Amino acid sequence: MAEPFLSIQHVRKSFGATTVVEDFNLDVAPGEFVSFLGPSGCGKTTVLRMVAGFEEPSAGKIVVGGKDITKLKPNQRNVGMVFQAYALFPNLTVGQNIAFGLKVAGMPKPDADRRVAEMLDMIKLPQMADRYPYQLSGGQQQRIALARAIAPKPKLLLLDEPLSALDAKVRVSLREEIRSIQKKLGITTIFVTHDQEEALSISDRIAVMYGGKAEQVGTPFEIYNRPATKFVANFVGTLNVLEGKVTDAASGKVQVNAQEVSLKGKLNGSKSGDTLSLALRPEAISLGRQPGHDTSLSGEIAEVHFLGSVIRVRVGIGGNTVSLDTFNNSATPPPAVGDKADISFSSGDMLVLH
Amino acid sequence: MTDLSLSNKAIAGKTAPPAEARSLRLPTQWLGVTPFFIFAVMFLILPTLYLMLGAFQNEAGEFTFANIVALFSANIVAAYWISIKVSLASSLIGAFAGLAVAIAIVRGGLPDWIRSATLTFSGVASNFAGVPLAFAFIATLGRLGLVTVLLNTLVGLNLYAHGFNLLSFWGLTITYVYFQIPLMVVIIVPAIDGLKREWGEAAATLGATQAQYWRMVVIPVLWPSFLGTVILLFANAFGAIATAYALTGSSLNIVPILLYAQIRGDVLHNAHLGYAIAFGMIFITGLANIFYIWFRTRSERWLK
Amino acid sequence: MKAGKFWAWVVFILGAAYFFIPLIATVEFSLRMRRGVYSFDAYKVVLGDSQFQATFIFSVVVAIFTILLGVLIVVPTAYWIRLRLPQLRPVVEFITLLPLVIPAIVIVFGYIRMYGSNSPLPFLGSNLGANALLVIGYAALALPYMYRAVDTGLRTIDVRTLTEAAQILGAGWGTIITRVILPNVLIAVLSGAFLTFAIVIGEFTMASLLNRPAFGPYLQNLVANRAYEPAALSIIAFAITWGCMSLIQILSRFAPRSANRPN
Ligand SMILES: Nc1ncnc2c1ncn2[C@@H]1O[C@H](COP(=O)(O)OP(=O)(O)O)[C@@H](O)[C@H]1O
Ligand SMILES: [Mg+2]
Numbered sequence: 001m002a003e004p005f006l007s008i009q010h011v012r013k014s015f016g017a018t019t020v021v022e023d024f025n026l027d028v029a030p031g032e033f034v035s036f037l038g039p040s041g042c043g044k045t046t047v048l049r050m051v052a053g054f055e056e057p058s059a060g061k062i063v064v065g066g067k068d069i070t071k072l073k074p075n076q077r078n079v080g081m082v083f084q085a086y087a088l089f090p091n092l093t094v095g096q097n098i099a100f101g102l103k104v105a106g107m108p109k110p111d112a113d114r115r116v117a118e119m120l121d122m123i124k125l126p127q128m129a130d131r132y133p134y135q136l137s138g139g140q141q142q143r144i145a146l147a148r149a150i151a152p153k154p155k156l157l158l159l160d161e162p163l164s165a166l167d168a169k170v171r172v173s174l175r176e177e178i179r180s181i182q183k184k185l186g187i188t189t190i191f192v193t194h195d196q197e198e199a200l201s202i203s204d205r206i207a208v209m210y211g212g213k214a215e216q217v218g219t220p221f222e223i224y225n226r227p228a229t230k231f232v233a234n235f236v237g238t239l240n241v242l243e244g245k246v247t248d249a250a251s252g253k254v255q256v257n258a259q260e261v262s263l264k265g266k267l268n269g270s271k272s273g274d275t276l277s278l279a280l281r282p283e284a285i286s287l288g289r290q291p292g293h294d295t296s297l298s299g300e301i302a303e304v305h306f307l308g309s310v311i312r313v314r315v316g317i318g319g320n321t322v323s324l325d326t327f328n329n330s331a332t333p334p335p336a337v338g339d340k341a342d343i344s345f346s347s348g349d350m351l352v353l354h
Numbered sequence: 355m356t357d358l359s360l361s362n363k364a365i366a367g368k369t370a371p372p373a374e375a376r377s378l379r380l381p382t383q384w385l386g387v388t389p390f391f392i393f394a395v396m397f398l399i400l401p402t403l404y405l406m407l408g409a410f411q412n413e414a415g416e417f418t419f420a421n422i423v424a425l426f427s428a429n430i431v432a433a434y435w436i437s438i439k440v441s442l443a444s445s446l447i448g449a450f451a452g453l454a455v456a457i458a459i460v461r462g463g464l465p466d467w468i469r470s471a472t473l474t475f476s477g478v479a480s481n482f483a484g485v486p487l488a489f490a491f492i493a494t495l496g497r498l499g500l501v502t503v504l505l506n507t508l509v510g511l512n513l514y515a516h517g518f519n520l521l522s523f524w525g526l527t528i529t530y531v532y533f534q535i536p537l538m539v540v541i542i543v544p545a546i547d548g549l550k551r552e553w554g555e556a557a558a559t560l561g562a563t564q565a566q567y568w569r570m571v572v573i574p575v576l577w578p579s580f581l582g583t584v585i586l587l588f589a590n591a592f593g594a595i596a597t598a599y600a601l602t603g604s605s606l607n608i609v610p611i612l613l614y615a616q617i618r619g620d621v622l623h624n625a626h627l628g629y630a631i632a633f634g635m636i637f638i639t640g641l642a643n644i645f646y647i648w649f650r651t652r653s654e655r656w657l658k
Numbered sequence: 659m660k661a662g663k664f665w666a667w668v669v670f671i672l673g674a675a676y677f678f679i680p681l682i683a684t685v686e687f688s689l690r691m692r693r694g695v696y697s698f699d700a701y702k703v704v705l706g707d708s709q710f711q712a713t714f715i716f717s718v719v720v721a722i723f724t725i726l727l728g729v730l731i732v733v734p735t736a737y738w739i740r741l742r743l744p745q746l747r748p749v750v751e752f753i754t755l756l757p758l759v760i761p762a763i764v765i766v767f768g769y770i771r772m773y774g775s776n777s778p779l780p781f782l783g784s785n786l787g788a789n790a791l792l793v794i795g796y797a798a799l800a801l802p803y804m805y806r807a808v809d810t811g812l813r814t815i816d817v818r819t820l821t822e823a824a825q826i827l828g829a830g831w832g833t834i835i836t837r838v839i840l841p842n843v844l845i846a847v848l849s850g851a852f853l854t855f856a857i858v859i860g861e862f863t864m865a866s867l868l869n870r871p872a873f874g875p876y877l878q879n880l881v882a883n884r885a886y887e888p889a890a891l892s893i894i895a896f897a898i899t900w901g902c903m904s905l906i907q908i909l910s911r912f913a914p915r916s917a918n919r920p921n
Contacts, residue, residue, distance in 0.1 A: 087552035101560030386738030401768025462666020500683035593761025
């Protein structure tokens, strides 16, 4: 990476005796959009609040634009922040909310008014300047909050689960809007979420967090296809986990429900007789034998869910259940529960979890 | 009675069946709240109206402004004046001190137990009025009170020689503040709790100093509840009688004591003047409330 | 941050001093009845006084009847307003707030003029009637507190859903009120009840003007005539108020938590 714009270095945070964030490291390039993804309580907010200056790191430092800001007060950091609960000032109109940061910075009123109008246009709510927050829907309030955060041209935009309080449709459209505004302005952004689909769809890179640590940092493609740890593999995307028994460690042969699978040297260190967890993404599996798939397993259809364009099928293979999706095809009726079925996949898609 | 309802039903039945269904349902709808309204009318509204009307009548029951005019005699005006002064002073002192205490316990970073202990104590002290309160202050700041004596012996400060008197405007005010502060705390703490932490953080990230945040957000947001509570405290002090009566007997001429004496013994020798005094009391507390409502609707468009 | 905490302590300590010194002074004074040593003589004298016992019991009985009357008026009304007549809410709330605006002395003055022995409704013509009028007056004074407590209780349990659920299960109105609503608002009702008790037990104005042998006028009379006993009684009164408020606090821990606001 070129010179990082934001650099979080060896940051640790403890509250009393409990350590909430441990040795957290992350470099963010200028204009990059990085998501923190992880389950609730894993320390995402805490890292974000340290970047914003609301919490002081117990150790480590935070550098923005080459300057150490670890000791700087929040109101001197020039970061914009958007909160889950909108946090609009209830006593101010939409226009006054957006102008808040401009006003405290001493911008002359005509300039501030122009900037507010520009912001309202950007979030596509040009008529709303005189409304009060309680008169707006959640999605509108969150867009105002975004405009308020961006109006003073912050160096860094921090969003803490900004979409969690919204309903599903708004969530999808607003995340795309946030991303396109971010791209247009080129503002370096950290976006906290516990929703993997959200993170995968809009991020340049994702930091998957667990227990106060960054388990893996990478592009959505890397995170999804080459999860570095069992946690990442499990947390990101749907994953089928099968129990396998190593039969021949040297040639990479494993048995799943007494059916042989050849893994070619990915067993790193397992001995014959060990049990392993093997993982497969649903989209890597086909029902029936497919050209290009070198491995197949036989089982029995356990569940069939018709979801419209796709049909989700669960196939039992001994004690394991494998989920896979097939496209709906009006010519072929879906398989029936209890039918014998084969599944096939490419052994290269099978991951060994550690 | 029976006749009337029957004929009503008959008429309704002939002309408009849906209306019948409505007229049948309406009474049962209202049945649930009837006892409340009967109670309110008989024991809250009518007695008050009776006095209000009486204030504008003479002995013969004719309409007159004479009673209201008579309120403006020096004696009665002085009583109103001292009542207003004590109520205003005690409600303002109580309100600001209560606000300070509330902010200290909610936002001051004090241990949690202090907050809950203060809230419980406030619940107690806001209901601690009348004779026991008066006596507590006699035991504290009376001529032989603990603080009076201690100040005299330890510091050599003789409060009473310096013009302090518990049976005076300031004495009464200090005593009233004892229930005013806790009342403020009890009412305003939920309002302060309602200030979201994120507002302060949003303001900080937008570059605001603590002072700017208070000026632009906290004070405007708290102001309506604060003003409403001040009005309530004012009314609370304005109508209070037991504390003042126990403290001063009838040596301090506040309105409720004047009215009390009038009710007991017609000291004004004019029953309708008593009504006029009652009218004046409601007029003042009512005015304070109307001011509050007006202010609130005018300036707080952001309130739902 | 540091400075803020310092000032918070300063405010708290000043406040604590203002509130505790009068209590300490009163306790100290109440113990001084016997010359030269601290003793509980004042308390013994007060508690042994037959007039104290009579007036105190009278006030307790009045308080109990006030609570019953208050519950009878407030619970059905608050329930009905939540369930069927939300359009009446502003009117009812306005009325329940009136006693905070109309001083007690004015209310009782109205009673004396309207319900005197020569009036069509001569409450004050008999002892029983006067006692009833006192209970009524106290119920009016306690109305704002009782109503708010019960209404808050009803809000947290979502009466409408509960009622509809009970109706679907075939419950009649009697069952709904006694088996579904009351148990759920019991805590709120009890909070209102203890608050009412605290207000009523030492009330002076109404009792005195209606010439009732209540605890408040007795106290008032004692202040004028005795030195140490009133101090002992003040402490007792404070303890009673404290007891009521502590009970409310304890009760609130058992109150049902609102479903939509978990904290
Ligand atoms: N001020 C605090 N004091 C003590 N513990 C805290 C504090 N703030 C957060 N925590 C704890 O730190 C952990 C991580 O919190 P947080 O960063 O909010 O997680 P996330 O945002 O990923 O859900 C949680 O277990 C939380 O309880
Ligand atoms: Mg969080």
